Amino acid sequence: MNNRVALPVTDDNNVLLGIVTIDDILWVASEEFSEDMQKMGGTSALQEPYLDVPVFKLYKKRIIWLIILFVGETMTIAAMASFQETLEQVLVLSTFIPMIISSGGNSGSQAATLIIQAMALGEVAVVDWWQIAKREVKSGLLMGVTLGIVGFFIVFGGHYAFDLFGEHFIRIGFAIGIAIIGVVLWGTIMGSMLPLLLKRLGADPATSSTPFIATLVDVTGLLIYFGTAFMLLKGVLL
Amino acid sequence: MNNRVALPVTDDNNVLLGIVTIDDILWVASEEFSEDMQKMGGTSALQEPYLDVPVFKLYKKRIIWLIILFVGETMTIAAMASFQETLEQVLVLSTFIPMIISSGGNSGSQAATLIIQAMALGEVAVVDWWQIAKREVKSGLLMGVTLGIVGFFIVFGGHYAFDLFGEHFIRIGFAIGIAIIGVVLWGTIMGSMLPLLLKRLGADPATSSTPFIATLVDVTGLLIYFGTAFMLLKGVLL
Known part of the structure; x- marks a missing residue:
């Protein structure tokens, strides 16, 4: 050839x-x-140059995915509602929600992009999943520990600079740091394995788009975060 | 040729x-x-097949972007902290945070993907920015109103099915719906204009990656959400 x-x-x-x-x-x-x-990016294919597509058609192509993701996100309402009591007692935990879930989403979309693209170039295939999983667990742990340490020091900084987190700030810092390790590791595993799973099931791996991964990781990220915080703050703040 | x-x-x-x-x-x-x-996807280019890159190098390539995004997300801590009093009084508002900010992130990354790709194919250029802006404002409004209506009915459903949101659930539903319109519209505008701005400044528009847009939209999305909720619930729940 x-x-x-x-x-x-x-x-x-x-x-x-x-x-x-x-x-x-x-x-x-x-x-x-x-x-x-x-x-x-979470759109159905346009099949026409962007400026030639009528606005309403552009809307129709985009809204489908947005609604699917939006309805998926309602699971976060359930997750949040089930920890409402914890939040009531330690409201400061709410402060970290966007940061925690976004670290999961970011590490997940990064991993998904790497794997989708490596598959597209023929560098990896579904049979390599175990080798990929081992690499991604290691990378995910390294990335999680790094971001966890950064998160821990952000709580420290926030405490000393703005007195944001009350007297138990060290314990809160540990809870945040450890939750971030869990969320980033989990995001990395999900992001790398989902494209392989989709491929195995005969679907297009690119469907496991960044927003889709982010939505999945949002829900699980909240559970990991509140679970960790609950265990570490129980008996002290809870 | x-x-x-x-x-x-x-x-x-x-x-x-x-x-x-x-x-x-x-x-x-x-x-x-x-x-x-x-x-x-927010990684520096690997330049080697995925399975040939040592794990530590893979980590180094990925962690840089993750740290940048993570530090960017600390702005959400400030946004959350400044609305802590509002949250204390209406804790149920916290329930919707992940859903609200993710709708902004999703619509933003969708718009960014469309524009980056249309630029890569030569379908649009920086000079078309005003035409693109008009199209994206219209699409963003349509998408925002659609998701806002869905959000409003999710609050309704949550109230009647699980009694989640208290007696002022209609007012909360309106606050959520209107906030979603604002967040989705804003996400769409940011997502479509940022790649053009980067191109104009001589940077690679693909740098305005999905995670980068999501981080930016997280912060502004929180401000739009709490601002809207504050105005609509003032005197009733606040």
Whole structure:
């Protein structure tokens, strides 16, 4: 195949039907690239230049995914509601919610992007899942510990600079740090394994788009966060 | 240029230095595609096949962006802390935080993906910014109103099914719905304009990656949410 610029297409009797030129392949590759990008950003493929798509059609293509993600996010309401009592007693825990769940979402979309793209380039396949899982657990732990330490010191800084977190700030700092390790590790595992799972099930791995991963990790991230905080603050602040 | 499969490269005196074949171009295109994907997912480019990169190097490539995003997210701590009193009085508002900020992040990354990709395909350029802005404001409003209505009914459902939101649930429903319109509209505007701004400043628009947009929209989304809730619940629950 190397260095060919056109390929013949024949029927079963080897009668020439036509040729596929490298132009055709480039055109298809560019279409596929667009579709992949749009799926990863959570839109159905547009199939027309952006400025030619009527606004209402643009809306229709985008709203479907947004509604799916939005309804998925209602699970976070349930997660939040089930920890309402904990929050009532230690309201300061609410302060960290956006930061904690976003670290899970960010590490998850990063991992998903790496794996989707490595699959697209043929560098990894579904059979490599265990090797990938081991690498991602290690990377996820390293990243989680790093961000956890940063998080711990942010609580320290917030305490000394703005007196934000009350007398138990060290304990709160540990709760935040440890929760971040858990959330980042979990986000990394989910982000790397989900594209492989989708591929295994015959779906397009690019469907496990960044927003989709972020939504999944939001819910589990909240559970990890409140679970950790509950265990570490029980008997002291709870 | 059409239908050529190799191009000659000459020096200033038209002496042939060599040829660039379509293979070379395909190779470069595939490298660029990888880099774009990795930037959009918030990783520095790997430049090696995934399984060949040592875990510690993988960690180093990924942690930089994660720390930047994490430190960016500390602004959400400030936003949350400044509304701590509001939250103390109407704790139920905390329940919707993950859902609200994720709708901003999702609509923002969707818009960013569309625009980055339309720019990559040459369908839009920086000069089209005003035309794009008008389209995105319209789409953002349509999407925001749709999700806002869904959000309003989710509060209704949560009230009647699980008695989650107390006697002022209608007012809370309106606050949530209106906040969602604002957050989605804002996310869409930010997501579509930021890649154009980066391009204008000479940076790579793909740098305005999904996680980066999500982080920005998290902070502003919280301010829009609490601001709206404060205005609508003042005198009743606050």
